[in-house]
Amino acid sequence: MPAHHDHESVYSGLLVNDAHWAFGTDFEDPLAGVDTTVPDGVDPAVLARYCLVLGDDALVLSHRLTEWCGRAPDLEEDIALANIALDLLGQARLLLARAAAADPSCVPALPEGSPVPAEDALAYFRADRDFGNVRLVEVPNGDFAETTARLLLFATWRLALFERLAGSRDAVLSAVAAKGRKELSYHRDFAGRWFLTLAQGTEESRRRVLDALGGLWPLWPELFRSHPVETAAAQAGVGVDPASVAAEVDAVLARVFAAADVPRPEAAPRVGGAGRDGAHTEALGRMLAEMQVVARAHPGGRW
Amino acid sequence: MTTLDRARAAAESVVDPELPMLTLADLGVLRAVELAADGAVRVAITPTYSGCPAMAAMRDDLVRELRGAGFAEVRVRIALDPAWTTDWITPRGRAALAAAGISPPGPAPRRGGPVVLDLLPPRRDVRCPRCESADVELTSEFGSTACKALYRCRACLEPFDHVKEI
Structure with a gap:
């Protein structure tokens, strides 16, 4: 039973010599040793783009949630949002790495000798028009009610997608989805509980959550509009057509709305292009400018 | 050997x-x-x-x-597949957690069919790892790491971590 002894040795080692510790070591491939062979009959470019857009959804919302760090209404919610952001960042990292492995040509070129791994090149060296996330995840956080309403919508939708995606013919996507659905289920429950609390709290909290939901609603239909890359991925047996989860997602939301005594909003869909095509609101460019500035300034940097 | x-x-x-x-x-x-x-x-x-x-x-x-x-x-x-579950924590691991003042996880939720929406506060069969009282309250569903929730014992009043079932 060497655990106790090793516990001490790990920490005593830290005090005198941190050479063995992870800081300062090279990047590691999140898919190290994972078989990333593209399944038979699947266009690698389709698989890569599909992974990329699912990864972008998680990456952009993760960044938005981290904007709450140190600023949430209380410490518990600060930690909760940071934890959820970390889960989404992990999903994004795996999906971007899977995209790069399926089709290396989707990775932006960096100067010779740059140590930046493929998933970081995709996250930090693409412009907003190359991001394929739905627009719902990119709009600014607003207040806590708006963040709660967005997380409820997003997690409910993504959980339904991932439930089906766990049956993907692509073993990597299938594993990422099987893992991710465990996380998304408690993201959804967390947001659902807060949605209920705010809707049934004070007059002010109810007003805010109703405003938040109404404000986000025009961006909601976009999540169920089948984009050609999603249709192609679904036909190849590796992806899920988002239109196929609409009824299921609607039923879950209806339960939350009923419990919270909140009427289903009726706002018309927002006009403009689709985020999946790279047609974004101006908020994404601003967000990426902040998210990417350090990486872009140091394309040869080691962290 | x-x-x-x-x-x-x-x-x-x-x-x-x-x-x-x-x-x-x-x-x-x-x-x-x-x-x-x-x-x-x-x-x-x-x-x-x-x-x-x-x-x-x-x-x-x-x-x-x-x-x-x-x-x-x-x-x-x-190895991404199958996804990790707290059910894989060994009996010795559970004992080591409890000895360190961390409440070990109960059985992970069974999967099969769509995940049921849960709008009520999480209910778990948790005991205080210090005094073993079952009179405990959840203070935060998220703790110092992604895998833990924060609880407080109403009997001995000590706060403690609980490893969440996943």
């Missing part, structure tokens, strides 16, 4: 960077230790959560321990 036994013993002695009272084996993160035809040790580890920031530290600790045990060539691979 065979060479494989020695490699396995070395790998199984490595502790988790965030829960150092547990070995990676007791946490269920160490999935395989094998000898390759070329003599290298091949180790498979699985992330507890998608965003687990400790994978690189685990890999480095495994490589360091195995090199120390005389294995020059060590390859650590990631």
Whole structure:
């Protein structure tokens, strides 16, 4: 039973010599040793783009949630949002790495000798028009009610997608989805509980959550509009057509709305292009400018 | 002791960077230790959560321990499937958590069909790891790491961590 002894040795080692510790070591491939062979009959470019857009959804919302760090209404919610952001960042990292492995040509070129791994090149060296996330995840956080309403919508939708995606013919996507659905289920429950609390709290909290939901609603239909890359991925047996989860997602939301005594909003869909095509609101460019500035300034940097 | 036994013993002695009272084996993160035809040790580890920031530290600790045990060539691979579950934490691991004042997880939720929406506060059969009272309250569903929730014992008034079932 060497655990106790090793516990001490790990920490005593830290005090005198941190050479063995992870800081300062090279990047590691999140898919190290994972078989990333593209399944038979699947266009690698389709698989890569599909992974990329699912990864972008998680990456952009993760960044938005981290904007709450140190600023949430209380410490518990600060930690909760940071934890959820970390889960989404992990999903994004795996999906971007899977995209790069399926089709290396989707990775932006960096100067010779740059140590930046493929998933970081995709996250930090693409412009907003190359991001394929739905627009719902990119709009600014607003207040806590708006963040709660967005997380409820997003997690409910993504959980339904991932439930089906766990049956993907692509073993990597299938594993990422099987893992991710465990996380998304408690993201959804967390947001659902807060949605209920705010809707049934004070007059002010109810007003805010109703405003938040109404404000986000025009961006909601976009999540169920089948984009050609999603249709192609679904036909190849590796992806899920988002239109196929609409009824299921609607039923879950209806339960939350009923419990919270909140009427289903009726706002018309927002006009403009689709985020999946790279047609974004101006908020994404601003967000990426902040998210990417350090990486872009140091394309040869080691962290 | 065979060479494989020695490699396995070395790998199984490595502790988790965030829960150092547990070995990676007791946490269920160490999935395989094998000898390759070329003599290298091949180790498979699985992330507890998608965003687990400790994978690189685990890999480095495994490589360091195995090199120390005389294995020059060590390859650590990631195993994504099947997804980690708290059910893989061994009885010895659960005892080590409790001894360190952390409440071990109960059985993970069974999967099958769509995940049921839960709008009520999470209800778990949790006991205070210090005084064993069942009179405990959840103070935060998220704790110091992704895998833990914060509780407080109403009997002895001490706060404690609970490893969430996943």
